[in-house]
Amino acid sequence: MSDSGALVWLTAAEMRRKLDAREISAVELADAHLDRIAALDPELHCFISVMADVARGQAADADTRIARHDAAALTGIPIALKDVLCTTDAPTTAGSKMLAGYRSPYDATVVSRLRAQGAVFVGKANTDEFAMGSSTENSAFFTTRNPWDVSRVPGGSSGGSAASVGGGLAPLALGSDTGGSIRQPAGFCGTVGLKPTYGRVSRFGLIAFASSLDQIGPFSRTVEDAAILLGAVAGKDPNDATSAAMSVPDFPKSLGSGDPDLRGVRIGVAREYNVAGMEPGVTAACDAAIAECQALGAEMVDVSLPHTEYALATYYITAPAEASANLSRYDGVKYGLSVQGESLRETYERTRGEGFGPEVKRRIMLGTYALSSGYYDAFYLKAQKVRTLIKRDFDEAFAQVDAIIAPTSPTVAFPIGARTDDPYQMYLADVFTIPANMAGIPGLAIRCGFSDGLPVSLQLLGKAWNEATILRIGHAYERATEWVNRRPTLEASAVL
Amino acid sequence: MSQPTLSIADVEHVAALARLGLTADEKVRLSKQLSSILEHISVLSRLDTESIPPTAQVIEVANVLRDDDIRPSLPREAILANAPRSEGGFFAVQAVLGGGEEDPA
Numbered sequence: 001m002s003d004s005g006a007l008v009w010l011t012a013a014e015m016r017r018k019l020d021a022r023e024i025s026a027v028e029l030a031d032a033h034l035d036r037i038a039a040l041d042p043e044l045h046c047f048i049s050v051m052a053d054v055a056r057g058q059a060a061d062a063d064t065r066i067a068r069h070d071a072a073a074l075t076g077i078p079i080a081l082k083d084v085l086c087t088t089d090a091p092t093t094a095g096s097k098m099l100a101g102y103r104s105p106y107d108a109t110v111v112s113r114l115r116a117q118g119a120v121f122v123g124k125a126n127t128d129e130f131a132m133g134s135s136t137e138n139s140a141f142f143t144t145r146n147p148w149d150v151s152r153v154p155g156g157s158s159g160g161s162a163a164s165v166g167g168g169l170a171p172l173a174l175g176s177d178t179g180g181s182i183r184q185p186a187g188f189c190g191t192v193g194l195k196p197t198y199g200r201v202s203r204f205g206l207i208a209f210a211s212s213l214d215q216i217g218p219f220s221r222t223v224e225d226a227a228i229l230l231g232a233v234a235g236k237d238p239n240d241a242t243s244a245a246m247s248v249p250d251f252p253k254s255l256g257s258g259d260p261d262l263r264g265v266r267i268g269v270a271r272e273y274n275v276a277g278m279e280p281g282v283t284a285a286c287d288a289a290i291a292e293c294q295a296l297g298a299e300m301v302d303v304s305l306p307h308t309e310y311a312l313a314t315y316y317i318t319a320p321a322e323a324s325a326n327l328s329r330y331d332g333v334k335y336g337l338s339v340q341g342e343s344l345r346e347t348y349e350r351t352r353g354e355g356f357g358p359e360v361k362r363r364i365m366l367g368t369y370a371l372s373s374g375y376y377d378a379f380y381l382k383a384q385k386v387r388t389l390i391k392r393d394f395d396e397a398f399a400q401v402d403a404i405i406a407p408t409s410p411t412v413a414f415p416i417g418a419r420t421d422d423p424y425q426m427y428l429a430d431v432f433t434i435p436a437n438m439a440g441i442p443g444l445a446i447r448c449g450f451s452d453g454l455p456v457s458l459q460l461l462g463k464a465w466n467e468a469t470i471l472r473i474g475h476a477y478e479r480a481t482e483w484v485n486r487r488p489t490l491e492a493s494a495v496l
Numbered sequence: 497m498s499q500p501t502l503s504i505a506d507v508e509h510v511a512a513l514a515r516l517g518l519t520a521d522e523k524v525r526l527s528k529q530l531s532s533i534l535e536h537i538s539v540l541s542r543l544d545t546e547s548i549p550p551t552a553q554v555i556e557v558a559n560v561l562r563d564d565d566i567r568p569s570l571p572r573e574a575i576l577a578n579a580p581r582s583e584g585g586f587f588a589v590q591a592v593l594g595g596g597e598e599d600p601a
């Protein structure tokens with residue numbers, strides 16, 4: 001069986017069954033994906049580094065392991081890694097000139113866990129520089145294209161991960177989400193994307209952006225696959241003191257089998273998830289999804305999250321402040337770019353001036369200002385107090401409901417260049433995803449329709465540590481609807 | 497929250513704190529952009545947060561301690577392999593003492 005066109009659209013769960021049944025080999029599967037990357041990535045620009053040799057070696061090892069009947073959930077399954085995850089066998093750049101060609105001496109914990117499973121790494125996926133952005137237009141290298149319309153952005157910052165999964169270049173990917181950087185690009189590219197609870201997944205070896213917000217999570221084309229990948233990387237890690245010693249449920253098992261059924265589930269609908277500039281196609285698709293959940297037996301409850309409108313401002317103090325501290329390590333001394341000046345101080349300034357792009361500079365400046373003497377109380381402290389109010393809103397809502405349903409973004413994928421002139425317009429792309437990061441709760445983005453041929457996405461927000469509930473709801477919705485079956489028509493343009 | 501309009505001098509002060517070299521054009525652009533962002537952010541001043549405790553962490557985690565055991569660490573050569581300059585097994589930096597050129601701040 002060597003129909004590579006069919007192989008790349010299998011889900012990871014289907015690949016597992018076919019690999020274990022010896023209908024396909026891991027090497028075939030890896031080659032099918034590497035061939036597709038070679039054919040399509042010159043147009044899509046998903047990958048900063050393609051790991052073809054690594055992938056072929058891992059696939060051969062996986063076949064040996066499968067022959068021994070010793071396969072784990074991801075043995076032989078191709079995976080893309082956002083290029084903020086440290087890998088010893090490929091460069092880790094964070095989408096920045098500062099780290100061009102940087103080779104980490106250690107693997108991120110999520111990478112080691114995937115290696116232990118026998119996963120196959122196809123490449124390091126493009127990202128906005130240091131994960132700061134909503135479109136990959138801030139990558140120092142290139143802008144990734146949306147597989148549904150190559151004139152549009154894939155979202156960001158994990159845009160390479162999202163486009164690779166949406167375009168059939170990998171069935172799974174890992175990304176990171178600080179203010180929506182998994183869910184928003186997942187929505188734009190029509191994939192599933194999950195930001196787990198803060199502390200669920202180890203961040204050891206994740207290049208830090210904003211440490212009170214960053215969380216690693218999966219991209220996939222089905223909810224079941226997201227559950228599988230989350231299960232493979234979740235859990236306490238002694239190398240990350242912020243990873244929590246919470247037991248990790250069997251996520252795939254908790255999805256439930258049998259007919260889609262949401263009886264007994266209470267889902268909150270928050271009226272605050274509506275802004276000026278919300279596209280009618282997004283509103284219509286999300287309203288239809290709410291009706292579908294109700295038809296599946298869920299009880300829909302109006303809830304109020306009154307401080308939602310303050311989340312964006314709170315984020316744009318908190319995240320830049322933490323980033324300004326985290327990015328102080330790039331000094332031209334220990335690793336990365338170094339531009340020699342007359343003095344050590346000048347070396348710092350020239351290295352950072354030349355190594356960082358415009359958005360990273362803006363955020364370092366904003367964060368340094370917000371933390372500077374005389375402004376700390378008015379900005380950072382104020383933001384942390386408002387953060388308490390945002391978290392309390394969710395606590396009160398979750399006293400009444402099991403999950404909250406909302407659009408992932410106010411718009412579908414926008415054209416490349418449409419928002420680059422005004423930084424704040426770009427920030428608004430994350431207005432619905434930021435609150436979950438501020439509160440530390442999990443959020444699952446899934447496809448819920450199309451508007452003018454572009455995917456629309458809804459997110460399910462859950463209680464802390466309750467990814468299983470939103471995965472179960474998402475799984476039921478996905479199986480009750482047909483949206484998951486539609487694919488982008490990339491093949492046609494690649495043939496030309 | 498005060499009326500935050502960042503002058504070029506303010507931008508230069510903050511850039512110096514952040515050890516961030518900026519061109520003249522960048523300073524002009526940042527002065528405008530940061531002032532605009534700060535204006536958006538000023539909506540927070542509408543909220544009375546006098547009696548609200550700040551969020552220290554979103555997930556309740558107690559102090560995390562580990563045993564004080566000696567464990568293997570990465571080999572020195574592996575770390576220094578990425579260093580722009582190293583000497584005798586150390587990171588090499590420009591002299592900061594004696595020349596009097598380095599601002600102690």
